[in-house]
Amino acid sequence: MYTNYHPRWHRKPMSTYWWLERRSYLAFILREVSSVFIAWLVVFLMLLVRAVGRGDASYQQFLDWSARPLLVVLNIVSLSFVVFHAITWFNLAPKAMVVYVRQRPVPGHLIAASNYLAWAVASGLVAWLVLGG
Amino acid sequence: MNDRITMQVARYLPEGDAELSYQEYEVPYPREWVVLDGLNYIKDRLDGSLSYRWSCRMGICGSCGMTVNGEPKLTCATFLADYAPGPVRIEPLQNFPVIRDLVVDTGDFMRKLTSVKPWLIREEEKPLSEGEHLQTPAELDQYKQYSMCINCMLCCAACPVYGLDSEFVGPAAIALAQRYNLDGRDQGSKLRLDVLSDHEGIWGCTFVGECSKVCPENVDPAGAIQRYKLTAAMDSLKSFLMPWRGS
Amino acid sequence: MSNHHDVLLVGGGGAGLRAAIEIAETNSHLSIAVVSKVYPMRSHTVSAEGGAAGVIRDDDSLDEHAYDTISGGDWLCDQDSVEMFVEEAPRxxxxxxxxxxxxxxxxxxxxxxRAFGGMKNKRTWFAADKTGFHMLHTLFQTSLKYKSVVRYDEWFVTKxxxxxxxxxxxxxxxxxxxxxxxxxxxxVILCTGGCGRVFPFTTNANIKNGDGMSLAYRAGAPLADMEFIQYHPTGLPFTGILITEATRAEGGYLINKNGDRYLQDYGLGKPEPKPVLRSMELGPRDRLSQAFVKEVEKGHAVDTDFGPVVHLDLRHLGEELINRKLPFVRELCLKYENIDPVTELIPVRPVVHYMMGGVHTDMNGATSLAGLYAAGEVACVSINGANRLGSNSLSEILVFGARAGRAAAEYASSHTDTSTAVLAQAADERNRLQQRFTRKRSGExxxxxxxxMQKTMEQSAGIYRSGESLSQAADTLHELQDRFASVTIxxxxxxxxTERISALELAYMLDVAETIVNSALRREESRGAHQRTDFPARDDKRYLAHTLIHREPDGSCRVEYLPVTITRWPPAERIYGT
Known part of the structure; x- marks a missing residue:
């Protein structure tokens, strides 16, 4: 604005490895990265659906393919990213939802706990459908 | 010397320097001395050319935020003895351009603060003759936490998104927008929502959570932003499902 | 940005922002400049804790507020101004x-x-114990919506x-x-606040250097009642951080090393378990600070590394009340003293807090120079007299900020003439600053x-003063002015x-210190916060008057007196504790 009297300010660019400086930054980047794995799981699910649609042979081929060590490792990593994302998401829930009961805010850990409970119930239901039902 | 601590202080003179450099000073550190006392000792006794901001030295004016050993801190509320035996490194707040030594340019914060309309908006002013707006202590508690922001900008310095994305409104300004949105006397939340969601503003936040950790006043800007996202999401969902209700 | 405005405010604290908002709301065509050496939300209003006085309860009355203020000020307040002030404060x-x-x-x-010291009724509005902080941020944030307010943030006024x-x-x-x-x-409206940094031990922020007082004084406007400096009775040792009077209003006790509520020995009433208005710990600040000095003389104070202290006892108030009404006090004690007031005693001692005097103004903030106004702590209207009551100053910045804003806006609207002579003055000033404050390593x-300077002021112009110490101090300050001419930069x-700014601030403080000492030297009586050991009694015959101190062209001081305006409350004895 006033060039004569405006010597350059020093701008420090953020280092490429800034996300290694703090555990919370790392967690943040991992959560961002988890989207890649979630995308993979979606693709994996679609491949499964396609395989089922094409008949038994195709389904068996898909299962064999899925059992390859590389894919098992990839899916375990993906699962851990999903779990990581879910946990951080539920821990965040009390921040986003402030629920008042009788004019008093419900403590954050109760809100988080109710989310975990819902997760457990939903998982149980799915497990029952898939394994038991 | 065991009764002295080494302070490594970032220096930058825009007329000459291209980069920050560090200068070392030996200062005493009695139990009751804060980092700011160390800086004042340097300025008063050792080197009058050191520049930094400070005023109230009781943690309420928000002037003296700096980076102490890598963490954003109010230097008037951070004790030197906690860093013994040293050295302790003092740098300007991160994510802001440095004007000189430990002084950063806060213009960006001021512009963003103004952009979220941090004032009480009423459709119709209540005449003074009708007295106060009633507000129960519980209603006050709804927004009180967010009204405690002292604009020290430690949260902005701790937030990597603020450093990476120049459009991001930043934790402090969003917390202050929420301070008014959640105040029962205010009727301007719609106007602020337009500003914040227009901007791509709040969606930049991916909940790193550092802003709330470094906040000296427990304002919890991270919480404010998540709540805001929920509100914004509900709002756009509503206008998608019920377009006739208009904006 | 254009460098001409209709009204220019020096200082962006409570008074300045209130004035800016008032002008913007009354006439949106006027251009308003807020010139402040810090960002407005850093201003020292932010540190005020306890509250702001304004009558709202049915069992209270404006007359009672006026009487408390006037008796609290030891009858040195202008009563017409006080009456107007108490009426406008609630609004x-x-x-x-x-x-x-x-x-x-x-x-x-x-x-x-809540209750407050020297007040006969509960009339102090509060926002927990961060009242000044909330007021300042509300005013600042509100000011952001007016396009006509142009801020010059971090601009330092030199002349x-x-x-x-x-x-x-x-x-x-x-x-x-x-x-x-x-x-x-x-x-121009001066809203620069006080000058506590003239003293070594003060609640005042680093920026409180009497800038506006010195600016006006050098420009030819007299300062009034500069000898009246308020010591707040409860500051934390070493830091000087204020522990609000609200602690005592909520029921805290002041005790000496024997555990006695010693104020009962100083005509301030009898100790009761619950707080009694205008009594004991809720007496006026001047009396409480004076009682501390007497306790030290009796050997009843507790010695610490940072001088003698007494104790403030909040333990009986309980954690819930402390958290709800005094959270900042607890935070400050924990942070700076490593003490939890819920279970421990807080060490406190009197600390320089407020300047009752300032630029002499009328009820509209007008000074004796045309076009120059002042409001807030920098001004002396005078509603604070010889001792300000706690919680009157936060109301004062609003009432007189608004009044000065209106008056200045009106003046600026009807006086649109300009002067070319001042541009030459500005060029001279630029030269002076460039020459005077360039690098120089020869001096001190x-x-x-x-x-x-600070040591001199504490020794001579503290809670008790004497003619001898004051005249010595006047000589020392004169000598310091000379030595300052060759100060190292x-x-x-x-x-x-910031070093150049510190030098300019020191120049302001030396001016202000000289006016304090010279005003105190000439007032040969004891009244409110001005206690002369060689003249221990109040002397209404000679000194029921405001001190006006002028600067002579040779730099010396000239003192004259202006009678106090009395309307309905003739001077009487100050009685507390009944």
């Missing part, structure tokens, strides 16, 4: 409520009020531009760039001169040169 506080100030509330949602008895603007340095500019205006350090950068 101003209410207006702030309408702007969003988070005042503490009763369960039914109405504004809550008022005066031509033929009329003020036309200021010269200021932009800290960030170092450029020196004339900013002209139809009217700024901090050394400042320390010596190590920093020759244009960018954010």
């Amino acid at each position: 101003e506080l209410l207006r702030l409520e309408h702007s969003g100030c988070p005042w503490s509330r009763e369960p039914d949602g109405q504004i809550a009020v 008022l531009l005066v031509d033929d008895g009329r003020v036309y603007g200021v010269v200021a340095i932009e800290l960030m760039s170092g450029r020196i500019e004339a900013i002209t205006a139809g009217a 350090r700024i901090a050394d001169l400042r320390d010596e 190590e920093d020759d950068s244009r960018t954010f040169n």
